[in-house]
Amino acid sequence: MFFESAAYAMGAAGQGGQGGGGAFAPLIPLILMFAIFYFLLIRPQQKKAKQHKEFLANLKRGDYVLTGGGLYGRITAVDGDVLTLELADNLQIRVNRNFISGAADPFEARGGGKKKKEKVEDKGEEKEGE
Numbered sequence: 001m002f003f004e005s006a007a008y009a010m011g012a013a014g015q016g017g018q019g020g021g022g023a024f025a026p027l028i029p030l031i032l033m034f035a036i037f038y039f040l041l042i043r044p045q046q047k048k049a050k051q052h053k054e055f056l057a058n059l060k061r062g063d064y065v066l067t068g069g070g071l072y073g074r075i076t077a078v079d080g081d082v083l084t085l086e087l088a089d090n091l092q093i094r095v096n097r098n099f100i101s102g103a104a105d106p107f108e109a110r111g112g113g114k115k116k117k118e119k120v121e122d123k124g125e126e127k128e129g130e
Helices: 002-009 027-057 123-129
Strands: 064-067 072-079 082-088 091-096 100-103
Touching (some): 027 100, 064 082
Antiparallel strands (some): 064 072, 064 100, 072 082, 082 091
């Protein structure tokens, strides 16, 4: 008898005109969190992956690329998914298309390292003034 009256007392109270909206309310924060994750994390990652896939599909002879292993080179031949890269004079390697990380600066690919800013000094005028 006690359990029946306690169970009745713990039962749902009258909703008073709210209808069934109380069951949906706890899901709203979860839906909002998913929407935020989608627009801030998932969608940009998918967009970047799509751009990289298009980049790999459009590789051609003469492009300068950076491999996944950190090697800079110029594409000298394309044979399906196998690319031949020229790393230096008379040094060529073959690499799978999927291991290309991105485009490279031709200056870096030729072994230039960091670009140096040169000072322009006209030493001829200095000598004449001395």
